[in-house]
Amino acid sequence: MNKTAPSLRYPLIALAALLASGCAVGPAYRLPSTPQPAAYKEIASEAEKVAAGWTAAAPADTLERGPWWQLFGDPLLNQMADSIEVSNQNVAAAVANYAQARALVEQQRAALFPSATLNGSANRSGGGGNTPTANQYRANIGGSWEPDVWGKLRAGANNANASMQASAAELAAARLSAQGELATNYFSLRQTDAQKALLDATTEGYERVLQITQNRFDAGIAAKSDLLQAQTQLANARIDQVTLTRQRATLEHAIAVLLGKAAGDFSLPPAPWKVVVPDVPAGVPSTLLQRRPDIAAAERRVAAANEQIGVARSAYFPSLNLTGSFGYGASSTGGLFNASNNLWSLGLSAAQTLFDAGATRARVSGAEAQRDAAIAQYRQTVLAAFADVENQLAATRALAQQQDLRKAASEAADQVEAQMLNRYRAGQVGYSDVVTAQNTALAARRALVQSQADRQTTAVALIQSLGGGWHAASD
Numbered sequence: 001m002n003k004t005a006p007s008l009r010y011p012l013i014a015l016a017a018l019l020a021s022g023c024a025v026g027p028a029y030r031l032p033s034t035p036q037p038a039a040y041k042e043i044a045s046e047a048e049k050v051a052a053g054w055t056a057a058a059p060a061d062t063l064e065r066g067p068w069w070q071l072f073g074d075p076l077l078n079q080m081a082d083s084i085e086v087s088n089q090n091v092a093a094a095v096a097n098y099a100q101a102r103a104l105v106e107q108q109r110a111a112l113f114p115s116a117t118l119n120g121s122a123n124r125s126g127g128g129g130n131t132p133t134a135n136q137y138r139a140n141i142g143g144s145w146e147p148d149v150w151g152k153l154r155a156g157a158n159n160a161n162a163s164m165q166a167s168a169a170e171l172a173a174a175r176l177s178a179q180g181e182l183a184t185n186y187f188s189l190r191q192t193d194a195q196k197a198l199l200d201a202t203t204e205g206y207e208r209v210l211q212i213t214q215n216r217f218d219a220g221i222a223a224k225s226d227l228l229q230a231q232t233q234l235a236n237a238r239i240d241q242v243t244l245t246r247q248r249a250t251l252e253h254a255i256a257v258l259l260g261k262a263a264g265d266f267s268l269p270p271a272p273w274k275v276v277v278p279d280v281p282a283g284v285p286s287t288l289l290q291r292r293p294d295i296a297a298a299e300r301r302v303a304a305a306n307e308q309i310g311v312a313r314s315a316y317f318p319s320l321n322l323t324g325s326f327g328y329g330a331s332s333t334g335g336l337f338n339a340s341n342n343l344w345s346l347g348l349s350a351a352q353t354l355f356d357a358g359a360t361r362a363r364v365s366g367a368e369a370q371r372d373a374a375i376a377q378y379r380q381t382v383l384a385a386f387a388d389v390e391n392q393l394a395a396t397r398a399l400a401q402q403q404d405l406r407k408a409a410s411e412a413a414d415q416v417e418a419q420m421l422n423r424y425r426a427g428q429v430g431y432s433d434v435v436t437a438q439n440t441a442l443a444a445r446r447a448l449v450q451s452q453a454d455r456q457t458t459a460v461a462l463i464q465s466l467g468g469g470w471h472a473a474s475d
Helices: 005-021 046-052 068-072 075-088 089-110 152-218 224-258 283-289 293-316 357-425 431-464
Strands: 115-125 134-143 319-330 342-351
Touching: 046 342, 068 152, 068 342, 075 089, 089 115, 089 152, 134 342, 152 293, 152 431, 283 342, 293 357, 357 431
Parallel strands: none
Antiparallel strands: 115 134, 134 319, 319 342
C-alpha cells in the first residue's frame, strides 16, 4: 500500500464537507395566487360582514375541527359519528395511505445520509498437481455516500414530505366526508320516520272517512263514486307507507356501511326527530382557505410538483459518490485482525451525461408542466370551494324562509280540510272537494317535514364546505 495514500484522506474529507453544503437547482416555492372575494355575497348584509371581522386566510387545515355533529344535539348521532374514525373502511384506507406516505418521507430522508455495510468472507482454493491449497479470510466495513451537491436528494425528500402532507389532508377529507354522509343519511332516515308517522296518522283519518262514506253510501245519500274515491285515496296512502319503509331500509343499510358493519346486523329503531339547525356565525366563511382539507391537499400537490422540477434539473449536473472501506485479510483466522493485515480504501467518483438527445430537457419541461397543471387544479379547487359555500349559504337562507311559509301553508290547509269534511257531512259539498282538500293538506304537511330535513342536511353540507365545524369567538 502506498504510504502517501493516507495524505489523500484529509483533502477528500474536506471536499466531502464542501459537497455536503451543496446548492439547490430547483425553483423556490411560492404559494400560487388565487381569486379571493372580499366577502361572501350570500352572507346576510354588508354591515354583518364588517362586524364579523373578515380576515385573510392562512393555512390552518391541521387545526382540530372538533365534534361538529354535536351542534345538532342528537346523542345517537354523536355516538355513531365518534365511531367513524375506527370503523369506516374508507377512513381506514386513508389512514393506511398516510402511513405509506410517512414511510416514503423517511425513506427519502435516509438517502441524505451515508450507508454502511459489514462484509465477511472465507475462501479455500486449490487444484491438481503441485497447486497448493490456500485459505483466504476477509472482514471489512464499508460505506458510500452520494453528496447532495445539487439539491436533488433534498428536493426528493421535500417532494415526499409535501406528498405526505397532502395525504394527511386527504385523510381529513375522507374523515369529514364520511362524517357528513353519516349525518345526512341519519337526518334523512329521521325525516322518513317523521313522514311515516305523518302517513300513519293520515291513513287512520282516511280509514275513518272511508267508513263515513261507506255509511252514507249504504244509506243511499252518497254516490258510488264517493266510495271509490275514498278507497283510492286510502290505497294510495298505504302505497306511500310501503315506499317510505323501503327508503328507510336503504338509508339504514347505508349507515351500516359507513360504520363498517354488516347491513344485516345493524338496525336503528324509530325515534323522535330533533329538528335542530345550528346558526352560522357570520365570520366563519372567512377562514375557508384555512380549513378545507381538499384545498390543503391541492396546494401541497403544487409544492410536491415544484420540488420535482429540482429533481429533474439536477440531471444537468454530474453525480458524485464517495466510497470508503476498512478491513482485514489473512490466510488464517488467527492473524486476521493483525495490524499488518489491514486493508483500506477511499475514493470519489463522478459521472456526467454528455448527450441524451434532449431527454433531460424533456423531463424538466414535463416537471414544469406538471407543476402548472397542479397550480391550475389548486385554483380550480379554490374557486369551486367558494362557489360551494355561496350555494350552501344561499340555500340556508332560502330554506329558513321556505320553512316559515310552508308552516303557514300547512296550517291553512289543515283548516280547509277540516271545514270541507264538516261541510261534506252536512251535505253541502261533494266528496271530490274533500279529496282535494285532504290531498292538499297531506302534501303541505309532507312539504313542511321535507323543508325541516333540507335545512338540517344543508347545514351539514355547509359545515363540510367550510372544512368541518366552527367555534364561536369568546367574548
